[in-house]
Amino acid sequence: MSASTQTITAMKSYHNQAQDLVKNYLLADPFIPYTSILTGIFLCKVVYDLFHFMSNSHSKTYIILTKIQRIEWNNRGISTVHAIFISVVAVYYVFWSDLFSDRWHNDLVVFRSSPLSSFCLGVSIGYFLADLGMISCMYPSLGGLEYVVHHSLSGIAVAYSLFSGEGQLYTYMVLISEVTTPEINLRWYLDTAGMKNSGAYLINGVIIFLVWLVARILLFIYMFYHVYLHYNQVIRMHIFGYLLVFVVPAALGVMNLIWFGKIVKGVKKTLAKRR
Template identity: 70%
Template structure:
């Protein structure tokens, strides 16, 4: 192996320094961060879709027997699951473990943000743009009008919060509900793979019931309580921001309750068959 000359080492270090400066001054600079994170989110969705297709074709025998539309949805749900894991982890950390939104910190809660919180919202905007585009393109194969409404409301609220820095705490509280997405996708995978009568399908239904109850019902009750306690601060937001704080969670709550009723009905049917 030939030794690397000092000039080559110096040149590589120079390129590395220039690249780091470029990333720091432009890609991750505050004015550009929302846009670079959105592009990063779209790129991550594309990568997740392709990886799901590649891995599934090698490791899941049933994948080859799916129709073209089923394979498309299979890959789409892989992308959806990756986003759900990422945004749930970020939301839980920022809402419950970081000091960013703590009442002990200085400043009004609805106006607090950080580069990390803005970046995570941008990635989520990239996902909702990508997924909404797929839903509309193949409508109604990937979901009916309720999915279009859900994604549109989520996209508007997350994008506004990302660009304005307002109401990020409440946006993250709502995004915690994405924790249930992985369970929903797994249920579809089990059904598509012909495992509807398996114990895994039953366990998934039970776990999904409790996850939905906590993340999409009880957590929204806590969100509304938090809004009530900080109403004087929320009144200082822009009118559109105030509207989003009230309208989006209310609309999503109604949809969550409707879906929860379907989950409960499905769980009862699955439990009855297993006896």
């Protein structure tokens, strides 16, 4: 047997082993909640180390930062990667996937789930746990009480949806709001790099305003409208899940409105300075 043939055979063997690992463990129903959460925590560690290595090698700003600023720099890298991942997944499941479509299923939408949708929620829980741990250890350097409340409410709601299989559609609707996180983090990076007066900072501020309006205000209104249309199904959920459908989005919605008010003031202030 030639060397190339042996290489191809070995690659096929590793590929089959990887498929068996994903099928029999990562996406096997009994293990999904645990393997997915652990995967999320592990990926947070990997991303943190990658941001540290890349920034230390290629960023002049990173080198002159204080220790706590470097930690926040890397931690925001984690939240950015998670936000991109979960917002893409959430948009797919809410607007494109047939899993939660009323057209292709006769069963109740509030009880639908799949191994992959559950696994992605578990990865998100891993992120919330890792980030909440970082915030708690460095409190209040990485975020105040509002961040603790936000992560706690989000983590509890996502965890219930993962372990019970209930309300995953509404969980993903709320998780779409993570699409605003990369822009918020970019604002911090630009500020830390001394680019607060740059055009990029202004453009980013306008983008934050628009994305926040769509993802954290209008989308929440759409979610409550969807709950209203499917209330006959929502009321059949467990009482804890039923309360989470209303309480968590309502609490997050209030926080979103408060933060949106601050964003509007910031945009007005910045535009006034430009004039």
